[in-house]
Amino acid sequence: MIIQLNKDISESQKNAIIKKLESIRYKSNEVRTQAGTYLVGIGKAVFDIREIGHMPGINDIHIVSDHYKLVSRKWKVNPSIIDLGDDVRVGEGQFTVMAGPCSIEGEENIRLTIDHLAKNNIWIMRGGVYKPRSSPYSFRGLGLDGLKLWHKLARKAGIRIITEVMQVSQIEPMYDYVDIYQVGARNTQNFNLLDELGRVDKPVMIKRGISGTIDELLYSAEYVFSAGNEKLILCERGIRTYETASRNTLDLNAIPILKEKTHLPVIADPSHGIGIRDFVEPMALASVMAGADGVMLEIHPEPEKAFSDGQQTVYFREAENMYEKLRKAYELLNSWR
Numbered sequence: 001m002i003i004q005l006n007k008d009i010s011e012s013q014k015n016a017i018i019k020k021l022e023s024i025r026y027k028s029n030e031v032r033t034q035a036g037t038y039l040v041g042i043g044k045a046v047f048d049i050r051e052i053g054h055m056p057g058i059n060d061i062h063i064v065s066d067h068y069k070l071v072s073r074k075w076k077v078n079p080s081i082i083d084l085g086d087d088v089r090v091g092e093g094q095f096t097v098m099a100g101p102c103s104i105e106g107e108e109n110i111r112l113t114i115d116h117l118a119k120n121n122i123w124i125m126r127g128g129v130y131k132p133r134s135s136p137y138s139f140r141g142l143g144l145d146g147l148k149l150w151h152k153l154a155r156k157a158g159i160r161i162i163t164e165v166m167q168v169s170q171i172e173p174m175y176d177y178v179d180i181y182q183v184g185a186r187n188t189q190n191f192n193l194l195d196e197l198g199r200v201d202k203p204v205m206i207k208r209g210i211s212g213t214i215d216e217l218l219y220s221a222e223y224v225f226s227a228g229n230e231k232l233i234l235c236e237r238g239i240r241t242y243e244t245a246s247r248n249t250l251d252l253n254a255i256p257i258l259k260e261k262t263h264l265p266v267i268a269d270p271s272h273g274i275g276i277r278d279f280v281e282p283m284a285l286a287s288v289m290a291g292a293d294g295v296m297l298e299i300h301p302e303p304e305k306a307f308s309d310g311q312q313t314v315y316f317r318e319a320e321n322m323y324e325k326l327r328k329a330y331e332l333l334n335s336w337r
């Protein structure tokens with residue numbers, strides 16, 4: 001059960017509710033986020049919701065049968081929208097493109113990408129400064145200095161930054177320079193990282209684990225929400241299957257399933273999802289049609305020279321065509337709704 005508490009609830013009113021929950025053998029977890037205070041009740045007993053709902057200090061009460069609670073659509077029918085300021089939003093009602101190189105490579109690379117994005121009316125740039133690489137000898141990113149330079153250039157152009165945070169100790173130093181923290185597929189179940197991101201007032205996008213189920217992704221989001229941060233975005237980025245013809249298998253099924261299960265925005269990453277440049281566009285279009293709220297794309301002025309993931313990275317010119325098609329597809333889909 002989720003109990004939304006009134007903003008001005010007194011301690012004694014809250015204690016009375018907690019006591020009442022104890023009396024029906026429900027454990028209560030208090031969650032304080034940017035948007036409100038909740039009591040998440042965990043228990044099995046069947047009870048009459050009216051017994052609790054009338055208690056002073058309660059704004060609303062919901063029975064949520066899912067095991068994850070706060071991220072469930074069962075209590076929050078309206079979709080969550082992440083507001084990044086100046087009309088840049090992520091979530092239902094707008095189609096978001098986040099694009100940029102796999103890794104942030106240096107000043108020229110940043111400048112060219114920013115110009116390309118601004119020209120194409122794209123306001124969120126992706127790029128890794130801390131790169132999780134399968135081999136320790138591969139390029140592992142420019143680190144905080146790279147992020148600071150990127151931030152300086154992006155701010156001037158009004159571009160927002162989404163970038164991966166790999167460990168707890170990076171959260172604080174990165175804080176002033178990111179607009180969305182990205183949790184990578186290898187860290188989806190790093191519960192310490194998720195807990196700490198719950199204590200930060202900045203949006204977080206969680207990618208689905210390489211071998212993670214849809215429910216596991218939702219539980220990961222529940223970690224962040226229940227620790228106090230409800231500015232959350234989910235990302236389907238492909239899973240590992242027995243198929244070897246593509247890098248991963250973009251699980252398009254996950255998109256409508258997630259949209260039904262959660263009120264959080266759902267982004268698709270066809271670049272990592274298929275891992276083959278020429279097929280990023282059809283999978284991006286398919287993601288739109290499956291109901292994604294946006295896509296994350298790897299683009300580069302010279303993909304063959306990219307420091308990482310060049311094989312799945314799209315040229316700027318091709319990307320421009322893709323943005324047009326994606327926007328048209330989104331409009332078409334909405335015209336059917």
Ligand code: PEP
Nearest residue numbers: 128184185186207237272
């Ligand atoms: C990335 O977005 O660059 C990345 C490393 O993605 P993932 O965590 O999905 O592999």
Ligand code: MN
Nearest residue numbers: 102298308309
């Ligand atoms: Mn990549």
